[in-house]
Amino acid sequence: MALSRIWSAFIIISVLVACIMAFSGNGGKTIFAQMTTGKSGDTIQLKKLDTATVDKEFLAKLKTEKVVKDSDSKTVLHKDGQILVFRNQSSDGLIETCIVAVNLCLKLIGFMTFFMGLMSIAEVAGGVRLLSKIIGPFFSKIFPEIPKGHPSMGHMTMNFSANLLGLDNAATPFGIKAMQSLQELNPKKDTASNAQIMFLCLHASGLTLIPVGIIALRSAAGAANPMDIFIPCMIATFAATMAAMIIVSIKQKINLLQPVIIAWVGGVSAIIAALVVFIKTLDSDAVQIFSGNLSGGLILLIILLIVLGGLYKKIDVFDAFIQGAKGGFETAVKIIPYLVGMLVAISLLRTSGTFDIVINGMKSFFAMLGADTRFVDGLPTALVKPFSGGAARGMMVSTMDAYGTDSFPGILSCILQGSSDTTFYVIAVYFGAVSVSNTRYTVGAMLLADLVGIITSIMLAYLFFG
Secondary structure, three states: OHHHHHHHHHHHHHHHHHHHHHHHOOOOOOHHHHHHOOOOOOEEEEEEEOHHHOOHHHHHHHHHHOEEEOOOOOEEEEEOOEEEEEEEOOOOOHHHHHHHHHHHHHHHHHHHHHHHHHHHHHHHHOHHHHHHHHHHHHHHHHOOOOOOOOHHHHHHHHHHHHHHOOOHHHHHHHHHHHHHHHHHHOOOOOEOOHHHHHHHHHHHOOOOOOOHHHHHHHHHOOOOOHHHHHHHHHHHHHHHHHHHHHHHHHHHOOOOOOHHHHHHHHHHHHHHHHHHHHHOOOOHHHHHHHHHHHHHHHHHHHHHHHHHHHHHOOOOHHHHHHHHHHHHHHHHHHOHHHHHHHHHHHHHHHHOOHHHHHHHHHHHHHHHOOOOOHHHHHHHHHHHOOOOHHHHHHHHHHHHHHHOOOOHHHHHHHHHHOOOOOHHHHHHHHHHHOOOOEOOOHHHHHHHHHHHHHHHHHHHHHHHHO
């Protein structure tokens, strides 16, 4: 019900805001068309300005350069004695979003088919159960309702490992397989179980060792030191993960002060610290090479070990692969309705101007309190991230372009990009794969963990970059 209310609220608020914008003249005359048939990048004329109302210095610059950007990154054109204000549509409209959502699911089919086939080999050969036994002592404490040695533990381990290495495409099929395994233990098939909620919240916290994509984008944007966000990103995403575990544990009455949990968390922390020390000795190019080789090498190693394990157990490896691959295709198609519904609601929020209103309101609020408002300019990335990873990445690049790659908002947006995962996308895909409609307190717990990541990111930005 929580997800249903949120989804409905997104649509209602978007339409109401669009109506207000249309009748006030602030959203342009075509706002309804933008929300339905518009495409990202379309040029939209917002309004005409009287030269007498424009700042003299800005007007002088406009007469010289003809086309400039104003303080809100809108395009201003001086033509035939008139000042015309334009902006580019930041998100696809309703119809285009439906097409994008289906195309996204179609692209997932290949990954889902291949990795689900691999998981089938691992299950038949006993590899998943072996992995479950290794991780069992820790998982049995934070997933007390899962029987000892259950295959879901192995599936979750592979998902967390892929996430840790930033392998989003590989993490998704592993995660969906984990949700399907957990669904077998779920007595109420339409309602999220405790184990599913814990798994999804930990997954969505987005713990990643090396934010290589962000480092690459900073390098391409001409950052003086593209790697300067590495440690803040690592700390922020770790804080979000710990927050997710604590929030769900409190709700499920799980004691986290058990020796096994402390030892595992401490061990992971030590490994992360050692990796930080090592990577700090590398330059940005070496980090990208190291990360690419580490991630790619481990994926190839997993594939090799699964195939060798199947041959060692003398199973029909290819037949096991085909049986699992069939399930991957079915699962990818099954999530289409859930993804279409969620992405359309998000698109309406963005194209209606609701996000802009929220950002401007926050900036005014903190300015009224006399607080430093530099961090507000970096917040759009954090606000978009729960809805769309691609949109958040675009917002991060836009922030660096508008304020400077090494500016405080530019750096903060990069840290925020690396501090969490796409909450609502994850909910739509993972719960959609197992047809769970009642998500209970999942959304609230995940958003609270996101909030911890955002607050931590802001604090770290001030601590490291002033």
